[in-house]
Amino acid sequence: MSAKNVSILVAFLISGFAFPQSEESKSRDSLKKLLDLSTEAMYAYEYTQAIDYSHNLIELAQDEEDYYHLYHGYNNLGITYDELYDTIRAKNNYEKALEYAKIVKNDTLLWWAYNNLGNMYTSNKETMEEGFDYYDKAIAAASNLEDPDSKATPLMNKGWTYLYMKEYDKAYPYLLEVEKLIGELDDSYTQSQIASLFGTYYSGKNHYEKSKEYFEKGIKLAEEDSLFYEASMAYDGYAEVLFKNKEFEEAYNALDKYIEYDAELYEKEKLKQMEAAQARFETKQYRENLEIARREQKYKDEVIEKSQQISIIMIISLIVMFLFILLLFKNNSTRKKLISELKDKNSELFTAKEEAERLSLLKSRFFSTVSHELRTPLYGVVGLTSLLLEDNKNKKQEEDLKSLKFSADYLLALINDVLQMNKMESRLVKLESTPFNIHDLMKGIIKSFEFTRHQNKNCIELQLDDNLPKRLIGDSVRLSQIIMNLVGNAVKFTERGKVWIKASCVNCQDGKCLIYFEVGDTGMGIPENKQQEIFEEFSQLKANNYNYQGTGLGLPIVRNLLKLFGAEIRLDSKEGEGSVFRFEILFEKGEVEESEAQPGVNGFSEENATKKALIVDDNRINQVVTRRILEKRDFECKVAGDGYQAIEMLQNEAFGLVLMDVNMPGLSGMETTQKIREFNTTVPIIALTAVEIQEMREEILDSGMNDIIVKPYDIPTFFNTIFRNLMTPVN
Helix, strand or coil, rough: CCHHHHHHHHHHHHHHHCEEECCHHHHHHHHHHHHHHHHHHHHHHCCHHHHHHHHHHHHHHHHCCCCCHHHHHHHHHHHHHCEEEEHHHHHHHHHHHHHHHHHHHHHHHHHHHHHHHHHHCCHHHHHHHHHHHHHHHHHHHCCCCCCCHHHHHHHHHHHHHHHHCCCCCCHHHHHHHHHHHCCCCCCHHHHHHHHHHHHHHHHHHHHHHHHHHHHHHHHHHHCCCCCHHHHHHHHHHHHHHHHHHHHHHHHHHHHHHEEEEEEHHHHHHHHHHHHHHHHHHHHHHHHHHHHHHHHHHHHHHHHHHHHHHHHHHHHHHHHCCHHHHHHHHHHHHHHHHHHHHHHHHHCCCCCCHHHHHHHHHHHHHHHHHHHHHHHHHHHHHHHHHHHHHHCCCHHHHHHHHHCCCCCCCHHHHHHHHHHHHHHHCCCCCCCCEECCCCCHHHHHHHHHHHHHHHCCCCCCCEEEECCCEEEECHHHHHHHHHHHHHHHHHHCCCCCCCEEEEEEEEECCCCCCEEEEEEECCCCCCCCHHHCHHHHCCCCCCCCCCCCCCCCHHHHHHHHHHHHCCCCEEEEEECEEEEEEEEEEEECCCCCCCCCCCCCCHCCCCCCCCEEEEEEECCCCHHHHHHHHHHHCCEEEEECCCCHHHHHHHHHHCCCEEEEECCCCCHHHHHHHHHHHCCCCCCEEEEEEECCCCHHHHHHHHHHEEEEECCEEEEEHHHHHHHCCCCCCCC
């Protein structure tokens, strides 16, 4: 259905210039200029400006009682809010545009207004019939116009909707009528779309040869005019019909072309989505700032006016004492009124502050929910890729699998960066204090960059001074984030060069050690005028000879995390010669070195453990991944799809371990654990969750679970946690 949005934009171009405006008066020129500015801002994704210009256009058009421009003002607002996914405001503005189109009695404006509302209502299954009514009205209005494209667009949208609903017989008459209307019209855009729709129809009716013929026609037209969306749509349908017809090699080639065009569209859509997301936040902030500014300006005007009155009264009071007494009384009354108004303003500001805090909390919840929803499928991708890498014996596929895992890891890092930035803005990040081995931590970081290092043909050196204590106490997770972000940037911006990590002890006294860290590279370097800018959110260096991806959040996260440690980052860099980042952190010195948790520690080992596990998860892919990983270590596994089934299985059968998903329909993982603990207090239960554990750690452990594994996980950490909690057999 996304092509309907394309038709909205094309429609606006047609309707926006259908009636050239007269230049007889300045007001007409102003209206036309505002309409042009609103339209340009909208297509440049500058939504805040588009909304501002549209409102100005509406206000001026209302003063001039110009219903034609009132239609365009509300229509532009509807399109803008539609692009921002604010469907309620979009629908309201489209309806207002329709009212003025009826007043103007312009069939061009009418059929586009009806078509826009048809697109809005058919995007929701519950309002489909209302959407079809609007399409019928659009068709009726367009029938009065000589342009065949005008009538073809709502007819095609209605047929398209029926195809989307798989009601092929209902769609077919509309497709025929569109084909008849456009005839031999030299319009590759419309011709390609209708050809692909016929291809979809014949595919749905299992007429594969006919379907292939239409898809091939649509592909040819789209590729001739570089119509990426139409080409992507045509290749997608073409691949599907080839697959149905068991022409697998041709289907694979078509699918490959679809992926190629879809990648082009994805980059454009990703930019558009980022611009839209930024515009939503800027629009909200803009409204709040505008309202505050208006209230403040009004208040200042009132104060200035009252001050002038008081000044006049004071001058007159010097001449006439009696008038001075009367005016003093008036001044006192005015002061009381202003104080009362000031109290009201303070009350309004307090209310606005509470609303801002509420919105900030909603934003934090939104990021948390999105991160969970993204991490859950990533668990399947990372897990299955790791399994395929272990089982794979085809060297040719090994690099592809490594690349797939790298991409999944990169996406996970991106999710973590955005979530981390949001948590720091909300002041939810707090440092923890736990013992850790600084040598092992640094070596682990080096290993994690092995794949990226080979990609850019770099070497990474680890320089640890002999005076560096092995055992420190502090937040090793946040330290690891800082080092990995710096090393990740160094590896990314260096080719065929050297990257190094250095750590040394500056001094140790009173049980505290000041540790010096340095991350350097011989890469492209950073210009002096950019060395402050790179620590700002979403800021990236741009160079003609490089093509780097990223969010621009790595260095801002480093800077904010170091603030939590009470430290500052320093940068030495010269363009073309590399960069060196350095900082110092104060840690407590660890008294006792502890060995890393391994299978067999604390009296347990793989040989004497009860290697029988119950996997409780409602996601089938997660079930398969977890089960296959465990079975590779000779575990006997059984699966429960929900909490009720898990409780029943544990009542009837003994298990050495339970792996419990936290978020499940019906009974959640925590509720299930509480019920299990009513009859079984000994079996280890480990939580599997994609939620940030800082948000739910206490709640999870208080429910009776023994430990937590965060999805997606690396396999060594996964088994370390399992064997640390595994139950020994009962004699």
